[in-house]
Amino acid sequence: MSRRQLERGRAVRGTVTADGIAPLGRADPDDADCVVLHIDMDAFFTSVEELRSPGLRGRPVIVGGTGPRGVVAAANYPAREYGVHSAMPMSRALRMCPDAVVRPPDGAAYRRVSAAVMDILRSVTPEVEQLSVDEAFLDVSGARRRLGGPVRIAELIRSRVHGEQGLTCSVGVAATKFAAKLASTRCKPDGLLLIPTAHVAAFLHPLPVGALWGVGDKTEQALRRLGLRTVGDVARTPPETLRHELGQALGAHLAELAWGRDPRPVTTETADKSVGAEETFDSDVRDPETIRRELLRLTEKVARRLRASGQAGRTVVVKLRRADFRTVTRSRTLGEPTDVAREVFTAAGELYEASGLSGVPLRLVGVRMEGLVPAGQIHHQLALDEPDQGWRAAERVQDEVIRRFGAGAIGPAALAFRDEDDV
Amino acid sequence: MKFRVERDVLADAVAWTARTLPVRPSVPVLAGMLLDAGEDDGRQRLRLSSFDYEVSAQVSVDIDVDEPGRTLVSGRLLAEIVRNLPPQAVEISTDGAKVVVSCGSAKFTLLTLPVEDYPTLPAMPELTGSVLSDAFAAAVSQVAVAAGRDDTLPMLTGVRVEIEGETVTLASTDRYRLAVRELTWTPQDPGVSAVALVPAKTLADTAKSLTSGAQVSIALSTAGSGEGMIGFEGGGRRTTTRLLDGDFPKYRALLPDSFNSVAEVQKSEFVEAVKRVSLVAERNTPLRLAFSDGRLVLEAGAGDEAQAVEVLDASLEGDDIQIAFNSTFLVDGLNAIESDIARLQFTTSTKPAIITGKPVDDGASDYRYLIMPVRLSS
Numbered sequence: 001m002s003r004r005q006l007e008r009g010r011a012v013r014g015t016v017t018a019d020g021i022a023p024l025g026r027a028d029p030d031d032a033d034c035v036v037l038h039i040d041m042d043a044f045f046t047s048v049e050e051l052r053s054p055g056l057r058g059r060p061v062i063v064g065g066t067g068p069r070g071v072v073a074a075a076n077y078p079a080r081e082y083g084v085h086s087a088m089p090m091s092r093a094l095r096m097c098p099d100a101v102v103r104p105p106d107g108a109a110y111r112r113v114s115a116a117v118m119d120i121l122r123s124v125t126p127e128v129e130q131l132s133v134d135e136a137f138l139d140v141s142g143a144r145r146r147l148g149g150p151v152r153i154a155e156l157i158r159s160r161v162h163g164e165q166g167l168t169c170s171v172g173v174a175a176t177k178f179a180a181k182l183a184s185t186r187c188k189p190d191g192l193l194l195i196p197t198a199h200v201a202a203f204l205h206p207l208p209v210g211a212l213w214g215v216g217d218k219t220e221q222a223l224r225r226l227g228l229r230t231v232g233d234v235a236r237t238p239p240e241t242l243r244h245e246l247g248q249a250l251g252a253h254l255a256e257l258a259w260g261r262d263p264r265p266v267t268t269e270t271a272d273k274s275v276g277a278e279e280t281f282d283s284d285v286r287d288p289e290t291i292r293r294e295l296l297r298l299t300e301k302v303a304r305r306l307r308a309s310g311q312a313g314r315t316v317v318v319k320l321r322r323a324d325f326r327t328v329t330r331s332r333t334l335g336e337p338t339d340v341a342r343e344v345f346t347a348a349g350e351l352y353e354a355s356g357l358s359g360v361p362l363r364l365v366g367v368r369m370e371g372l373v374p375a376g377q378i379h380h381q382l383a384l385d386e387p388d389q390g391w392r393a394a395e396r397v398q399d400e401v402i403r404r405f406g407a408g409a410i411g412p413a414a415l416a417f418r419d420e421d422d423v
Numbered sequence: 424m425k426f427r428v429e430r431d432v433l434a435d436a437v438a439w440t441a442r443t444l445p446v447r448p449s450v451p452v453l454a455g456m457l458l459d460a461g462e463d464d465g466r467q468r469l470r471l472s473s474f475d476y477e478v479s480a481q482v483s484v485d486i487d488v489d490e491p492g493r494t495l496v497s498g499r500l501l502a503e504i505v506r507n508l509p510p511q512a513v514e515i516s517t518d519g520a521k522v523v524v525s526c527g528s529a530k531f532t533l534l535t536l537p538v539e540d541y542p543t544l545p546a547m548p549e550l551t552g553s554v555l556s557d558a559f560a561a562a563v564s565q566v567a568v569a570a571g572r573d574d575t576l577p578m579l580t581g582v583r584v585e586i587e588g589e590t591v592t593l594a595s596t597d598r599y600r601l602a603v604r605e606l607t608w609t610p611q612d613p614g615v616s617a618v619a620l621v622p623a624k625t626l627a628d629t630a631k632s633l634t635s636g637a638q639v640s641i642a643l644s645t646a647g648s649g650e651g652m653i654g655f656e657g658g659g660r661r662t663t664t665r666l667l668d669g670d671f672p673k674y675r676a677l678l679p680d681s682f683n684s685v686a687e688v689q690k691s692e693f694v695e696a697v698k699r700v701s702l703v704a705e706r707n708t709p710l711r712l713a714f715s716d717g718r719l720v721l722e723a724g725a726g727d728e729a730q731a732v733e734v735l736d737a738s739l740e741g742d743d744i745q746i747a748f749n750s751t752f753l754v755d756g757l758n759a760i761e762s763d764i765a766r767l768q769f770t771t772s773t774k775p776a777i778i779t780g781k782p783v784d785d786g787a788s789d790y791r792y793l794i795m796p797v798r799l800s801s
Contacts (some may be wrong), residue, residue: 375798376798377706379709379747379800380711380797380798380800381599381749381795381797382796382797383598383599384599384601384677384775384793384795385598
């Protein structure tokens, strides 16, 4: 069961009623408690490509790798009519649809458009949970007084995204994230679907079990063995039976979900627990200087990611994997959280030295920062011998140079003059 | 060996000597306390010694000697036993390879350690000068509070002692604060000039424990004569310690000499308020101070955390200033000044501030406590 099978491929602008989906009329929609919106951009990558090359419109377009092992990353709706879908080998896709225009993915362009769309969403409410480049949940309970009911807000978002970015999106409106996401999937492309709370169960029950969040191939097979093919079958099964057959957590979860009960709130930030980077060497490395240089390179990367995300970490963790896969991790908690590579590297280098693995062949090294806090909450105890402009300032300048001139434009001297692949 | 001694005299001496016993002795004999009974300057004395290759301690007390001799016993065990003896005369004697401690009706038999393996204690360097013991203890405690505790930066775990004729300057810093104190003393040679870096903890403990006599003699081995060492002697107790290596920061340059604001606050009120307000400050969150004419506002906590605020009377000359500090560092400094009124001098909110006592006419102690502020996240 995949989302593809749930999509109808025909635009819908409607509401779920007792008798199926009805167009949204003039009457006030039954959306009082449906404060969760799921926004899903339609065929996002290919739509951006069409925007850049308007001649593509109406023709089948595939974004993906063009090499011998290339895979489809996205296909527009005309291409989908030939049966092309994402994750399919490109060679097969082109056999199904030889006339398709193939474009290599341009991540930077997609991220730029994505950021603009997310800005629109955040102007509606700060309660935005971004799921990926082209998908987000919104909790609009705080925006209703200002902008009207959830359906009206959904219409507003759709018209602004279209007006400002020239792209279409589909919006699901419901009381829970689970139902809202199903709604947007059902109304794609360029659609809007409201699932009033009273009709959630009726809407869900005819759907195949694969529509339930958390049901993958394995669980679907397990449910099929129990003779449960639709969500309604699951809903009518005693929760104890589900727990017994599927385990406590999953069983209880599905028993709730089958009735449309989903306790997950819209969370604006999924707080990272840690930020890390690791490197597997092409061949094992024993030279301590080379290891230290790699640790420095990884540290720079980690610190840059911390700064970019406005976080700082308190605990430095170094991971060292020997040639025989035995792995040691060593950690040190600093006096105060930091996002300065220089400070992280000092600790990381000392951890490596103290690990007793200096001179031992290693196949992998990693650096990770844990105990993350928003950088805005760090107060810095100044030291007597600290210059007014220290490493922190130097690294901020480095970020700025990299932002303008690209990665590799500036970095620690110890990492300079190396193969491009290493930087 | 056989001698008798007053229980309290023995208990004091043993307890003081035991403080220098190593917790994890590198060689077993260092866990021992050396007892040496005999004549010393025509008096019958017991000399107790302990040593851990860094610090040595030696004390001598009056006893009645029946039979002179030396022996080595477990220092911890002896200290435990003596501390718990009844208040009567104690008799200690050797019996073959054992030591017998009797007091009233109690009797203990201890094993001895091989006394011939015990290292020779370092000789006391030549006397450099002497200082009033109470003044010395007070000065050391004022300075040692700012010393570092991080053994990875050993030179910051010491108190820098600078001797220049009749003036001794003590200084220590952990990079976040710096305490400096000058005091006068009586040098052997009026033209003496010397510096030493003394482990702060040892110095503070030593200075405090030498206040039973009026004077403390200080003996500093000059850098030229082998390994650096400093010795202290007073009230029958003497201790030596190895000096620390490493370059102490050039701290005089760090002391600002011009300020934009000078505030004065009643010290005890200030300390109480700092402690109260910082109750809501979690670890690593600073205490914020706002000085304006006539008052000082103390605040801690922010946003969705618990918050506290308190207002005190304060005089201010110069610009209003808002500045944040680690509250522990601030309390340490305020507690260290001797005056009832604390004077705080500021340049800006990211520059060091200086805490002193309000100067009085007769020229109170020259003590300065420099404290680095906390830069608040913007």
